Amino acid sequence: MRSSILVAAAAVSVSGSVLPRASFGGAPNLILPDSEFRTFEIVSLDEAKAGKDLEILGLPQSQNDTADKVQLTATATTAESEACSANPSIHVEWHRASSSQRQGFIDAVKCLLNKPASGNFPPATNRYEDLVRLHQEFMSDVHRNAKFLVWHRYYLWTFEQVLRDECGFAGPMVWWDETLDSGRFGQSEVFSPSYFGSLPAPDQNGNAVCVNDGAFAGLVLNIGPQESNRPHCLSRAGDEGLSAQINDDYVDLCNERTSFAEFANCLEFGTHGLGHNAIGGRNGVMADVWASPSDPTFWLHHSFVDHTWELWQSLDAAIRTQSIGGIDANGNPLTLDTVLTVGGIRPDVPVRAVVNTLSGVSIGGVPFCFKYDS
Numbered sequence: 001m002r003s004s005i006l007v008a009a010a011a012v013s014v015s016g017s018v019l020p021r022a023s024f025g026g027a028p029n030l031i032l033p034d035s036e037f038r039t040f041e042i043v044s045l046d047e048a049k050a051g052k053d054l055e056i057l058g059l060p061q062s063q064n065d066t067a068d069k070v071q072l073t074a075t076a077t078t079a080e081s082e083a084c085s086a087n088p089s090i091h092v093e094w095h096r097a098s099s100s101q102r103q104g105f106i107d108a109v110k111c112l113l114n115k116p117a118s119g120n121f122p123p124a125t126n127r128y129e130d131l132v133r134l135h136q137e138f139m140s141d142v143h144r145n146a147k148f149l150v151w152h153r154y155y156l157w158t159f160e161q162v163l164r165d166e167c168g169f170a171g172p173m174v175w176w177d178e179t180l181d182s183g184r185f186g187q188s189e190v191f192s193p194s195y196f197g198s199l200p201a202p203d204q205n206g207n208a209v210c211v212n213d214g215a216f217a218g219l220v221l222n223i224g225p226q227e228s229n230r231p232h233c234l235s236r237a238g239d240e241g242l243s244a245q246i247n248d249d250y251v252d253l254c255n256e257r258t259s260f261a262e263f264a265n266c267l268e269f270g271t272h273g274l275g276h277n278a279i280g281g282r283n284g285v286m287a288d289v290w291a292s293p294s295d296p297t298f299w300l301h302h303s304f305v306d307h308t309w310e311l312w313q314s315l316d317a318a319i320r321t322q323s324i325g326g327i328d329a330n331g332n333p334l335t336l337d338t339v340l341t342v343g344g345i346r347p348d349v350p351v352r353a354v355v356n357t358l359s360g361v362s363i364g365g366v367p368f369c370f371k372y373d374s
């Protein structure tokens with residue numbers, strides 16, 4: 001008994017001292033060639049109008065999800081859902097957020113980068129990379145199929161809970177309405193030395209450039225690209241031709257789709273993919289489908305994507321916050337009972353827990369309960 005306690009104590013101290021924390025500035029100019037990246041599939045607005053995004057997954061046009069009419073059997077108690085409606089957590093849009101709210105979010109992300117990895121997501125070298133590794137591991141299960149939006153909503157929520165629990169983050173989550181910076185991402189305050197650092201244009205060879213200013217200047221990443229894990233710098237390569245396509249017209253086009261699967265497809269290959277590639281170029285971190293969460297702007301971008309889903313849901317809330325449709329990566333219909341997993345960072349939950357941001361469902365004692373400020 002006594003020796004097993006000693007062994008356990010030794011293991012804790014070994015993992016605490018051996019697992020490295022985030023390093024900044026230790027590996028300048030570690031840009032990996034674009035042959036080692038596979039960027040996001042995207043369709044232009046005109047192509048989406050012609051239904052090209054639906055062809056990617058072989059979805060028949062104007063198909064209605066049969067599951068769309070299934071009623072939710074609520075798992076939140078009446079008290080939980082009433083408490084949620086009365087006091088949801090509000091996600092504040094970047095342009096409206098105060099400088100201290102913006103800074104609070106960035107400080108919390110830096111805190112996670114400086115915490116040791118759990119050891120549950122090797123080869124993550126810090127707690128932030130645990131979450132990046134989770135995304136890398138789950139990549140093929142949660143992209144290019146109907147699980148995309150629901151899983152990423154739960155992933156965002158999980159990230160928020162980790163910030164709060166492990167880094168004392170107490171401010172509102174910030175989201176970024178990218179349509180407000182359409183065609184000029186690089187001039188957005190998001191990409192300023194005060195916050196997430198610059199969005200440089202690609203270099204003369206078209207390659208991404210290491211980010212050397214802002215809160216994450218010189219950050220060395222250890223997860224990615226793709227399924228590999230090698231040190232490389234936090235890099236970006238702004239493409240304003242792509243960012244210009246992230247606009248109200250594209251959001252509106254997707255929102256006209258009436259079935260969840262067709263809407264989600266439009267969003268995934270439209271503004272979602274465009275935003276990733278507009279920041280990552282051809283070999284910048286945001287363009288790495290597997291490990292793009294390594295760039296902390298991932299969370300702002302995906303909150304924009306989630307916001308668009310919430311907007312679509314609000315157009316027919318009674319149905320769209322209580323139903324789901326489409327096909328998962330295994331070819332099975334996505335249902336309200338399909339299980340979402342975040343690798344044990346938070347409990348596995350059924351889709352029904354997250355399909356409504358105001359469900360109030362208790363997940364590990366914390367209500368799933370938020371809304372966007374517009």
Ligand SMILES: [Cu+2]
Pocket residue numbers: 135143152
């Ligand atoms: Cu993703």
